[in-house]
Amino acid sequence: MGIEPDTVDLDAILDPTLTYRENWENVLKAIGKGSDRTIEEDEAEAQRREFLEREAERFEDERSAVSRGEDEHKAAKKVLKLSEENLEKWEEHPDEYDIEGVDYRIEGIVANYGSLELTGDWGVVSILGMRGMGKTYLLEHTTTNTEHIVWIDPTGALRPKKVEVLKIDVMPPEEQLSKIVERAITKKRAVVLDISDLKREQMVKVADVIADTIMRTAKRTGRTYTVVADEIGEYIEQEKQYYAPEFERMARVGRNYGVLWLILATQRPQKVNKHVLALSDYYIIFRLLHNRDLEAVKELMGVDSKTWKAIRSGIVNQNRGEYLIFDGKTYAWVRGGRK
Ligand SMILES: Nc1ncnc2c1ncn2[C@@H]1O[C@H](COP(=O)(O)OP(=O)(O)O)[C@@H](O)[C@H]1O
Ligand SMILES: [Mg+2]
Secondary structure, three states: OOOOHHHOOHHHHOOOOOOHHHHHHHHHHHOOOOOOOOOOHHHHHHHHHHHHHHHHHHHHHHOOHHHHHHHHOEEOOEEEOOOHHHHHHHHHOOOOEEEEOOOEOOOOEEEEOOEEEEOOOOEEEEEEOOOOOOHHHHHHOEEOOOOEEEEEEOOOOOOOOOOEEEEOOOOOOHHHHHHHHHHHHHHOOEEEEEOOOOOHHHHHHHHHHHHHHHHHHHHHHOOOEEEEEOOHHHOEEOOOOOEOHHHHHHHHHHHHHOEEEEEEEEOOHHHEOHHHHOOOOEEEEOOOOOHHHHHHHHHHHOOOHHHHHHHHHHHHOOOOOOEEEEOOOOEEEEOOOOO
């Protein structure tokens, strides 16, 4: 006979004295598996997810306060999606894994050592950290849900695998440049625009044309874009001697045009325009040592002095590839292989 799926009372079914497997089987029975009644697949899926969430929460509640507290502000080596197998893995080694949405609460981003998965709909991400810490590497290993992804490369270092590179090393008339860029960003799903051979003044101008062209193209075609910009200090200076206003505009209103994700990186947060950095929804902070850069981060995070003391020492003591991720409320440490 089966039970109406939306009248299943999971609390009544879950028995804390039974194992995870046994509970799981009881739920399957309750939602109609094996009966002559078929239920909609998405309803079954919703039930399943709800069960998994409750199971995960129950386990989380049973952990000691200390082990939980240590874990909460820290992204584990591997953040897993909520699934039956992953839940078992996690229950065996809660310190090695985190489960998205359970003990890792930064939504919209799955932050791993060496990779970044942007799962939310949109956002601006700023990646800050001194040279050689892994900013460019992380940019190369970033994935999003948008139809297109464009990397802007002012240092010639960005080389994501299997992505075509368009080198812009002469400064054609603006209209012509815009056409070249438009072709490149519509033809391929992913492209690197390498502007590293240009003189500084030209670089600023080209960055502006690129930003303007991406926004107009996104709007005209209705396609969604991710823009990844390395070392933005080259054209978004705090002092504004070198400054690309269209690029700033993209950070402010690009989303309305279809530029859903904008990811920025710099090794000198102190030297980059604060208004642009302050537009970020997420901050990723690799090791920094200069006091002024650290002060800039403190300002951006807006945390109290006591919290900052702990965060500061964490930032200063990170190894290559390790970083702090902050979404305006919650922060988490992403650590490397061994401890
Ligand atoms: N998570 C990582 N795993 C393996 N190698 C890494 C990782 N992060 C950085 N690297 C390597 O470290 C070096 C410096 O990284 P890079 O991304 O160029 O630093 P940045 O852009 O911060 O100056 C590069 O050779 C890069 O391949
Ligand atoms: Mg770099």
